[in-house]
Amino acid sequence: MPKIDLQKRLTEGKADGDGIGNVLTGLPHSAAMGMRIISADQGExxxxxxxxxxxxxxxxxxxxxxxxxxxxxxxxxxxxxxxxKARVISTATLDLRIDYMRPATPGEAVYAHATCYRVARSVAFVRALAYHDDRDRPIATAAAAFIVERKAEKKE
Amino acid sequence: MSAPDILDRLAASIPYIRFLGIVFERRGDELTALMPYKPDLIGNPLLPALHGGATGAFLEITAVMQIVSDTALADAAGGDLPEDYAPVIPKPIDITFDYLRSGKPRDTYARAIVQRRGRRVANMRIEAWQEERAKLIAAAHGNFLLGGSK
Incomplete structure (x- = not known):
């Protein structure tokens, strides 16, 4: 597998000019849909x-x-x-459960916020929420497990 | 209009189905959905692999169209449906996706099975594969609300 900076590929994109995040150019399907990244840091x-x-x-x-x-x-x-901080160098969705709480409102942008709350040796656990402007009125929630490959810790 | 014509008309009218490029093939009451490969479906360009979201959406659309097809066939009762027949699009309540293999940059197929259809909810199992039917790349099961709002 080629050596790549996965984090860079996922979290950097092309600014769209309107100041609302960067288009996710590293992921063709996400870019085609028009997804943008607003922030990504420390497992969120x-x-x-x-x-x-x-x-x-x-x-x-x-x-x-x-x-x-x-x-x-x-x-x-x-x-x-x-x-x-777990130095994940590659990831693939293992399973994903989505609960669809209410339909998205036509014409409005949808936000998604995810928290990775545990990274074990080869599996990461994540929860996420999709909403318009009120996190207490979610459009959908997700619970997911990802298979991860982690960069080996350097021995001193 | 026949039930299959209704289905074709519906599929052609839904922007998201066109966006993903999904088409449907019919054998009796069984639908096979086909999502031809295109570069826009890629999630990981380095492997390369299909985006899990694209595969997930494909599974979900396959389930929705199978339900619509079953409803139209039942409503037609062997005859034709009125020209203005408007199928109600079922809404997902919850879906669990299992990603079993990395989706290659190839055509993907899917079929949905109705595990139980009640008055308000249909429970569906959906499978997606590429060159070999027995080697699923993804499977999903979920509940869909039949008509009306939540």
Missing amino acids: ALLMLPYNPDLVGDVVTGILGGGAITALLDTCCGTAVVTT
């Missing part, structure tokens, strides 16, 4: 998905497809994993 990540008519799952209501929320939460969880 905040992402934003601007409302995008291409991601609508029900033309009658204009509500985003549930899958778009799934993709946002998955990306957010993975981003949180690589920003822990």
Whole structure:
């Protein structure tokens, strides 16, 4: 596997000019959806998905497809994993459970916040929340486990 | 309109299905969804591997369309459906995705099985694979609300 800085690839992107985060250029699918990174540090990540008519799952209501929320939460969880202090150099989603609490409001950006609360030798555990502007009114919640590969600790 | 025509019309009208490039093939009442490979579906360009979110969305859409198809076939009862028949799109309540293998930059297939369909909720199991049906790249199970709002 090529040596890469996964954290850099996941947490840096191209500024979009409007000052709201950077487009996730390192992840083609996330970039195609228009996802942006607002912050990612110490096992926490905040992402934003601007409302995008291409991601609508029900033309009658204009509500985003549930899958778009799934993709946002998955990306957010993975981003949180690589920003822990555990020196994670590669990650893959093992499982992901999503509870869809309420539909996203058409026309509004969706935010996702993830916390990686445990990194074991080969597995990381993450929880995440998707919402518009009120974290107490979540659109969806996620619980995920990721397989991780960690950089070996250097022996003194 | 026949139930299959309704399904084709619906699939063509949903932006997110077009965004992912998903198409459906039908054998009787069984749908096989196909998500042809395109670079926009990649999550990890170095492996490369499909984005787990794209695979997840594909599984979810497959379940939704299987439910819509079953409903349309039942409503048609062997006949035709009115031109203005508007299928109700089921909404996911909760879904658990298991990622079993890395998704290669290839075409992906999926089928959904109705494990139980009640009055309000359908419990679905969905499987996705690539070149070998027996080697699933992902599976999911979840509950979908049939019509109406939450």
